[in-house]
Amino acid sequence: MAQAVASSTVTRTDEPVLRTDDLVAGYLPGVNILNGCTVDAYDGELIGIIGPNGAGKSTLLKAIFGQVRIRGGAIWLKGEEITSLKADKLVAKGVGMVPQNNNVFPSLSIEENLEMGIFQSPKKFAERFEFVTTLFPELEKRRRQRAGSLSGGERQMVAMSRALMMDPSVLLLDEPSAGLSPVRQDETFLRVAEINRAGVTVIMVEQNARRCLQICHRAYVLDQGKDAYTGTGRELLNDPRVTELYLGTLAADEDAKRKGPATAEPPTASGFTA
Numbered sequence: 001m002a003q004a005v006a007s008s009t010v011t012r013t014d015e016p017v018l019r020t021d022d023l024v025a026g027y028l029p030g031v032n033i034l035n036g037c038t039v040d041a042y043d044g045e046l047i048g049i050i051g052p053n054g055a056g057k058s059t060l061l062k063a064i065f066g067q068v069r070i071r072g073g074a075i076w077l078k079g080e081e082i083t084s085l086k087a088d089k090l091v092a093k094g095v096g097m098v099p100q101n102n103n104v105f106p107s108l109s110i111e112e113n114l115e116m117g118i119f120q121s122p123k124k125f126a127e128r129f130e131f132v133t134t135l136f137p138e139l140e141k142r143r144r145q146r147a148g149s150l151s152g153g154e155r156q157m158v159a160m161s162r163a164l165m166m167d168p169s170v171l172l173l174d175e176p177s178a179g180l181s182p183v184r185q186d187e188t189f190l191r192v193a194e195i196n197r198a199g200v201t202v203i204m205v206e207q208n209a210r211r212c213l214q215i216c217h218r219a220y221v222l223d224q225g226k227d228a229y230t231g232t233g234r235e236l237l238n239d240p241r242v243t244e245l246y247l248g249t250l251a252a253d254e255d256a257k258r259k260g261p262a263t264a265e266p267p268t269a270s271g272f273t274a
């Protein structure tokens with residue numbers, strides 16, 4: 001499949017930045033996790049991917065990023081087929097990925113982590129460092145600090161910045177708010193929205209369905225490896241089929257909201273705690 005990729009010269013007008021077309025993929029022989037998944041992200045969009053645990057959300061991002069065997073369908077980046085390309089090629093072509101776990105090098109400093117993000121074009125380091133520290137000014141102040149000594153929320157900022165170093169055409173985020181306190185979750189959503197406003201097309205997988213739908217332009221509900229519903233964030237928030245199917249998640253979110261943040265710690269202007 002990858003061979004067909006290199007020679008592909010399809011150009012279409014109003015091309016999505018990223019498109020997965022009827023994607024079928026899985027880990028074990030004979031077991032498909034993605035069952036015909038079609039997702040588009042157009043230039044400048046913030047796309048949310050929600051759905052129950054095990055629906056295949058992480059698998060979708062991993063499949064885009066060349067980490068899961070693709071058995072059917074195709075992936076397109078700005079009109080070029082990128083199906084089954086390896087991660088290093090995808091990064092060079094403009095796909096940035098922030099996995100849910102182990103997304104920073106803990107023994108390296110913040111600055112070294114960012115260098116790792118752009119090792120393919122080290123000459124661009126200064127220019128890109130300036131871009132990411134405009135979004136995350138606290139990273140510049142603490143550039144020599146070891147990433148392993150940072151809080152979960154801070155590590156998430158470093159991981160997103162690392163992926164942004166290559167100036168990606170599309171940024172894939174797997175549950176950036178997972179494991180964070182409600183306050184830090186809110187902050188993370190604000191940061192993702194800022195990254196998007198800075199012109200980066202984002203595809204964000206989220207377990208916090210309500211918050212995700214509130215900030216994204218459009219979203220897809222994944223169910224058993226298929227895009228079951230799609231619409232604007234607002235449409236899906238008001239779609240009884242979606243709220244019914246995911247009432248558990250949405251109700252739990254509402255519950256958490258009523259109870260207020262679990263921590264009394266207020267968000268700092270910079271997003272970092274002292």
Ligand SMILES: Nc1ncnc2c1ncn2[C@@H]1O[C@H](COP(=O)(O)OP(=O)(O)O)[C@@H](O)[C@H]1O
Pocket residue numbers: 027028033051052053054055056057058059060
């Ligand atoms: N490395 C793997 N090997 C085999 N099965 C896997 C692997 N990773 C995930 N799965 C299975 O794929 C399904 C979808 O998982 P995942 O994409 O992580 O779901 P989600 O992110 O929506 O919670 C689950 O049934 C999970 O057990």
Ligand SMILES: [Mg+2]
Pocket residue numbers: 057058059175
């Ligand atoms: Mg997942």
